[in-house]
Amino acid sequence: MAQPAGVLAPAPGRKKWEWPWWVSPVGTVSALGLFSIYSVWETLTHSSGQYHNYLSPFFSPDVRSIGIQFLPAIWVVWAPLLFRATCYYYRKAYYRSFFADPLTCARPERPGRSYTGETRLPFVLNNLHRFFFYVTVVVMAFLWYDAVRAFIFPSGFGIGVGSLLMLLNVILLSIYTFSCHAFRHLVGGSLDCFSCARGPILRYSLWKTVSKWNQDHATWAWLSMFSVWGTDLYIRLLISGVLHDVRLF
Amino acid sequence: MTDGMIERLRYDVVILGAGGAGLRAAIEAARPGVKVAVLSKSLLGKAHTVMAEGGMAVSFGNLDPQDCWQTHFYDTMRGGKFLNHYRMAEIFAKEAPDRVVELEQWGAVFDRTPEGRISQRAFGAHSFRRLAHVGDRTGLELIRTLQYKGIHSGMDIYQEVTATHLFQDGAGRPTGVFAYHRQSGTFCVFEAKAVVIATGGWGRMYKVTSNSWESTGEGAALAMRAGAEMKDMEMVQFHPTGMVWPPGARGLLVTEGVRGEGGILLNSEGERFMLRYDPEKKDLSSRDVVARSIYKEVQAGRGSPHGGAFLDITHRGADFIKRKLPNMYDQYLSLADIDITKQPFEVAPTIHYTMGGISVDPETGATSLEGLFAAGESACGLHGANRLGGNSLTDLLVFGRRVGIGACDYAASRQEWTAPSASQVAEAEAAALAPLDRAEGENPYQLHKDLQELMGEHAAIARNRELAEAGLAKLEALKLRSKRLASPGSRMYNPGWHAVFEVEAMVLLAEAILQGALWREESRGAHWRLDFPDADDQGFGQANSICRLDGDEVKLSTRPVPQMPAELAALFSSGQLPVRQGTDQGGHS
Amino acid sequence: MAEMRTLHVFRGDQSGGEEVAYEVPVESGMVVLDAVHQIQATQAPDLAVRWNCKAARCGSCSAEVNGHPRLMCKTRLDAIEGEIHVRPMKAFPVIRDLVTDVSWNYEKAKQIEPFAPKEPAPFTMYQRDVERSQQFRKCIECFLCQDVCHVLREHSAKEQYFGPRFMIKIAELEMHPMDGADRVPFTSHQAGVGMCNITKCCQEVCPEHIHLTDDAIIPLKERVADREWDPIRALFRKPAVR
Incomplete structure (x- = not known):
């Protein structure tokens, strides 16, 4: 019988290629910075995000339906933005990239600066993350409603590039939202003993599922941010007439 | 009180060693009003105990309700080829369940059964699934639990402090130890009424060993120099499965848990050879049998490329392996680039445990020297000629506790303090400083290496008269060299200096091992004589070897193995495995 | 050669x-x-x-x-x-x-309230309930997480923060199904969990692959938030069982 394969000699050490250390902070600063600037521009300079049956996530829920005409986005975007600003992943990203606390692991910072972590204002307010989660869940309901509406054209059911974008966006946003550490705590993380709780199997499996999604929370954070950005930009370009929506069905 | 600059501290009980036995003893001894010091050669929680993987044997019967202390006792005596002290094995098997439950009470978190009790796994030569475990890091669980219990139990723990000398009064009773702080190199005298040796084994006198740096036997050597009796020193266990490749990882332990969880051994022809050597227990035969079988396969030309056998657990699936044997998976992947979930891997016997050691009283752990106690791997008696996997961790708990009580009671019975005299301290200090002052001398690392080569050649898995005699002759030269060890540099954290004390201890203990190996003209358990391949149950099998230091010479004598009382002996005469009777479902936990 | x-x-x-x-x-x-x-x-x-x-x-x-x-x-x-x-x-x-000199770690270890069982062992505990504690008990106390933690490494805030190693120690005890002690106020104040800004270097260096930040520190921060930042939950909370 042949010898089992691969036991003769180990392969030479796995040399992992690494990005230079500055790539991550520069990338984060650029992406978050540009998105913030874009958000401000989108929120303060537009009075509608509606294009036929498409509604931009910046403008959902549409507060104009209850008579508010002044900068309709601003009444909405604070919730998801603060949800993201207090998100455990984004906190890591901006502490590292914007505040260099630390810029990257085990590299000298500028010692001697005062550092108080999350014990003083403003960062101590990050403890309010869960409340922004609650509000965001409400917003999510509207976004799902919008996503469904994006498939209902005046002529009936249809699929456009915009409908697919909106659907993808709301899926990514949902995964991001429900993979949140605060939600993980809420569904089961706060328990010391799952078996001692009411509905032990349900609590445990919920917690386990959220934990699994939570492992890639950073990925969902970035993907959903870009999907919001992309969806809004697409609809903005439709409104301004630069693009025409392509109907696939 | 100081002698010049040397600090003196006074404790009722001084415990050398902060592994499982030392910490368990200290927790027991640290009663209100009793001052206990634990001296640890390394940082707290780093002792060799952390390397235990598979589990701790205890007859809860959580999975196999027929299991009971009698079965555990039976397996332990049979595994030890009846060289064990029956009374130690009896106490051990009876008290093990309470000790393990106690560990849970102190915060240990064992793997669970579906019913929420402590899970137990199968292990070599245990009749039932018996090992309480936490994945493959049970030793870590044990030491961490005792460590965090200990720091809240009112003992003083001295980290990175090594004892080099045991002080005695006129009657030979210990009065304290001379020690140095590794970090600063400063000396300290610990005055004591009772001294406990819990310093582990001496596997590092072999090159291919699963033992950590610490297993150099200084504690046992201290006891031996003080005149304590050593027993069954020839009994050194080869664990059948250690890593073989790459060279840097040679000897590293591969837990018996791999076989416990279903792994099988194959030779280079793909044959499951254990079916030939032990058709009944197969791959889970006792360690001496499996180690010898691998050795014989290699001798017969059916070994793996690097002189071992293949161990295969791929059939259990990747998820199972990663959950049950995470450290093994990681160890092979990171050190050998081998994914054990996908392919078999090479293993070969490695020095693992010293069954022999300081002869102790089963009830209290008292040695032959009044006031000196020992427990754990440094003590001898429980395991006989071969230790069963999983019996070691439980040994630490059962006899750690007993020695704690024994030492504490003894200290309480001694009203008077006898402090080591100034001249005794000065002598110990001079001896400790000598290697630093020697301009020209032997390199301790080199001598250690030479000793390892000697032991690997002359006191290894296969022995005979010529090898043992030649080994003893060669050792004479090493003994001479060990008196001229030199270590340049300062006293501050100087590993070369530390190595001197370790090598001196190992050279001393090596002589006892070789003498025992020469004397025992039979094959029994771990001791395999090519010139006497059979067991001699009526002759050598009835005797324990006893070694004592006489001047500069190790003197060997013998003593009959203690005879079991009738009710215990009856367990073996019926020809049947003793099991729990009736419908009692058993299960302590 | x-x-x-x-x-x-x-x-x-x-x-x-x-x-x-x-x-x-x-x-x-x-x-x-x-x-x-x-x-x-x-x-x-x-x-x-x-x-x-x-x-x-x-x-x-x-x-x-x-x-x-x-x-x-x-x-x-x-x-x-x-x-x-x-x-x-x-x-x-x-x-x-x-x-x-890592003695600072051993001093901190002593300050954490030890395991306080609610009832005498043997316990009935299920695997799903002990998984979290078991992960943290894999810790080999190499203190690499303490070394890489910028709070300790760069800001020398050893007075304000116990460091990642002891966050998982606290988490291990807090999440033990049979532990009856309450270390949440201690976590927030003496142990200083707020000093951590969850930048996860500890999780990156852990040789035992313990998810220190995600599975211990953030859940501890959430437990602190339950007490100190969540009036709604505080209202419904049962008094601690001792």
Whole structure:
């Protein structure tokens, strides 16, 4: 019988290629910075995000339906933005990239600066993350409603590039939202003993599922941010007439 | 009180060693009003105990309700080829369940059964699934639990402090130890009424060993120099499965848990050879049998490329392996680039445990020297000629506790303090400083290496008269060299200096091992004589070897193995495995 | 002729020191600790280094290899390209060469309230309930997480924060199904969980792959938020069982 394969000699050490250390902070600063600037521009300079049956996530829920005409986005975007600003992943990203606390692991910072972590204002307010989660869940309901509406054209059911974008966006946003550490705590993380709780199997499996999604929370954070950005930009370009929506069905 | 600059501290009980036995003893001894010091050669929680993987044997019967202390006792005596002290094995098997439950009470978190009790796994030569475990890091669980219990139990723990000398009064009773702080190199005298040796084994006198740096036997050597009796020193266990490749990882332990969880051994022809050597227990035969079988396969030309056998657990699936044997998976992947979930891997016997050691009283752990106690791997008696996997961790708990009580009671019975005299301290200090002052001398690392080569050649898995005699002759030269060890540099954290004390201890203990190996003209358990391949149950099998230091010479004598009382002996005469009777479902936990 | 590699090893003590270059013959699969031993045995017998098991079980041989906090016994030479620099952990005062004074950790360990069982063992506990504690109990106390934690490393905030190692220690006890003590106020105040800004370096260096930040520190922060930032939950909370 042949010898089992691969036991003769180990392969030479796995040399992992690494990005230079500055790539991550520069990338984060650029992406978050540009998105913030874009958000401000989108929120303060537009009075509608509606294009036929498409509604931009910046403008959902549409507060104009209850008579508010002044900068309709601003009444909405604070919730998801603060949800993201207090998100455990984004906190890591901006502490590292914007505040260099630390810029990257085990590299000298500028010692001697005062550092108080999350014990003083403003960062101590990050403890309010869960409340922004609650509000965001409400917003999510509207976004799902919008996503469904994006498939209902005046002529009936249809699929456009915009409908697919909106659907993808709301899926990514949902995964991001429900993979949140605060939600993980809420569904089961706060328990010391799952078996001692009411509905032990349900609590445990919920917690386990959220934990699994939570492992890639950073990925969902970035993907959903870009999907919001992309969806809004697409609809903005439709409104301004630069693009025409392509109907696939 | 100081002698010049040397600090003196006074404790009722001084415990050398902060592994499982030392910490368990200290927790027991640290009663209100009793001052206990634990001296640890390394940082707290780093002792060799952390390397235990598979589990701790205890007859809860959580999975196999027929299991009971009698079965555990039976397996332990049979595994030890009846060289064990029956009374130690009896106490051990009876008290093990309470000790393990106690560990849970102190915060240990064992793997669970579906019913929420402590899970137990199968292990070599245990009749039932018996090992309480936490994945493959049970030793870590044990030491961490005792460590965090200990720091809240009112003992003083001295980290990175090594004892080099045991002080005695006129009657030979210990009065304290001379020690140095590794970090600063400063000396300290610990005055004591009772001294406990819990310093582990001496596997590092072999090159291919699963033992950590610490297993150099200084504690046992201290006891031996003080005149304590050593027993069954020839009994050194080869664990059948250690890593073989790459060279840097040679000897590293591969837990018996791999076989416990279903792994099988194959030779280079793909044959499951254990079916030939032990058709009944197969791959889970006792360690001496499996180690010898691998050795014989290699001798017969059916070994793996690097002189071992293949161990295969791929059939259990990747998820199972990663959950049950995470450290093994990681160890092979990171050190050998081998994914054990996908392919078999090479293993070969490695020095693992010293069954022999300081002869102790089963009830209290008292040695032959009044006031000196020992427990754990440094003590001898429980395991006989071969230790069963999983019996070691439980040994630490059962006899750690007993020695704690024994030492504490003894200290309480001694009203008077006898402090080591100034001249005794000065002598110990001079001896400790000598290697630093020697301009020209032997390199301790080199001598250690030479000793390892000697032991690997002359006191290894296969022995005979010529090898043992030649080994003893060669050792004479090493003994001479060990008196001229030199270590340049300062006293501050100087590993070369530390190595001197370790090598001196190992050279001393090596002589006892070789003498025992020469004397025992039979094959029994771990001791395999090519010139006497059979067991001699009526002759050598009835005797324990006893070694004592006489001047500069190790003197060997013998003593009959203690005879079991009738009710215990009856367990073996019926020809049947003793099991729990009736419908009692058993299960302590 | 064996291949030779050069190791630049820090030699010195509190008063200072410098890296000294040593040539070492390379064996297959050699790790940094093997190389350091080789230097000790043949070139510098007094080279100070802590090690015990050489199997990544004890967590003694922590050091910084090319600036990365690592266990020397788990860092293969063939995984490092170019020069090899070995230095002691930066977050702790050096004693000599690669040995640092980590006693601060043992002081902190003592300040955490020990396991307080609600009932006498044996316990009925299910695997799903002990998984979290078991993960944290994998800790080998190598203190690499403490070393890499910028709160301790750069800001020397050892008075304000216990560091990641003891966050998982607290989490292990808090999430133990049979523990009856309440360490949440302690976590928030004395242990200073708020000092952590969850930048996850500890999680990156852990040789036991423990998810320190995601599974221990953030859940602890959430437990603190339950008490101190969530009036709604505080209203419905049952009094602590003791």
